[in-house]
Amino acid sequence: MIRAYATKEANGKFEVIEYDPGALKADDVEIEVESCGLCHSDLSLVDDEWGVTQFPIVPGHEVIGRIVETGPAVTHLKTGDRVGVGWFSRSCLTCTPCMSGDHNMCPSVEQIAVGRPGGFGERVRVQASWANRLPDSLDPKKAGPLFCGGITVFNPLVQFGVRPTDKVGVIGIGGLGHLALQFLRAWGCEVTAFTSTGAKADEARRFGAHRVVDSRDKDALKAEAGRYDFILSTVAVPLEWGRYFAALAPRGRLHTVGAVSEPIEVQAFSLIGGQKSLSGSPLGSPATIRQMLDFCERHDIAPQIETMPMSRIDEAFQRLRDGKPRYRIVLENDF
Structure with a gap:
């Protein structure tokens, strides 16, 4: 027994x-x-x-x-x-x-x-x-x-060929996100943390973020337009997804490992115009x-x-x- x-x-x-x-x-x-x-x-x-x-x-x-x-x-x-x-x-x-x-x-x-x-x-x-x-x-x-938590955020780096030269954003600095920052920094990427908790900014930098963006600040998000090759979402709550699609560079990918219960809304032209992608992965x-x-x-x-x-x-x-x-x-x- x-x-x-x-x-x-x-x-x-x-x-x-x-x-x-x-x-x-x-x-x-x-x-x-x-x-x-x-x-x-x-x-x-x-x-x-x-x-x-x-x-x-x-x-x-x-x-x-x-x-x-x-x-x-x-x-x-x-x-x-x-x-x-x-x-x-x-x-x-x-x-x-x-x-x-x-x-x-x-x-x-x-x-x-x-x-x-x-x-x-x-x-x-x-x-x-x-x-x-x-x-x-x-x-x-x-x-x-x-x-x-570790393999959940490591697996996408392998599966989607994230490169050391890529600019990568991580949404949510929690149990998954704080590991993603460490992996990506060691991977060689330019790493940006998107967080709604200002108190986590210094910790995000300690974990490996080169930059921190306040995800509640619409102007700050708007200023990120066209920057990222890969954005990894670790959160399980709905977001204003359009702002993150706009932040992707041409051929950029928004990838979720957070189990969001509601549909992720995306306009077809926000993907087609820049040949962008939306994806997810298991462990x-x-x-x-x-x-x-x-x-x-x-x-x-x-x-x-x-x-x-x-x-x-x-x-x-x-x-x-x-x-x-x-x-x-x-x-x-x-x-």
Whole structure:
């Protein structure tokens, strides 16, 4: 039996449950959880904002821990390895996307806290392909958020060929945005932070922004017209999208990784005239995650976190609801 924190209803309090994971699958590993980051997606699941939550739910998808058991088909990992796990926990490995290296776009991809237990527990099981060994030089207390927030903003740089010579804007300096600034600065880009919170301006520069633009200032946004090769939106709220399309240079791309619940409105001519694009992407494949970890190791990139014991999970979720974390809460296993 595995103990974990679950809530039995939307917006409910957490309680300790026990569940039987059954026999370990041949290609699975069982991980003793050391810590698990708290992401806004966990809040969306717990509040059933997306209509996919099955209660009771054990959330948590930024796991760091040690492998305590491996299935007989697992050959590349062993007991004692420290690994990280993000949003995805299983893919079929045989479909065209999987065979092309795009496991994250597998039609039957399993999401770790959707219809199965996530990482806010003493142990968690995943397919070994989705457990990435953590480089020794990365701080395991800080590494968890890389497996969701980090790979979410790193993956577009790889998929869309962002170049060191590009001028790139990042909308929203939070759990995702503060990592995007670090990646892009190390990537070699000219980096601009768009933020509605003036108090974050100095922090944005510390994370790597060359420039900071007040996203509430319409004149400031207007002055950015035609500047950017790539704009990455990390926010989950509607924006005046037209202003950001206007800020794109010819062949520029507005890319969203924020789960905006409302349609993104765009006039066809705002795309056609400058051959501009609108796109989105999920988290990355296991191979891209490994690239990200190597890049973080090389450039000393890590999230800014605050830690709490997992037993204070209700308090942690409330802190997230109130928008207080700077910039990621990591819950440490204290079962």
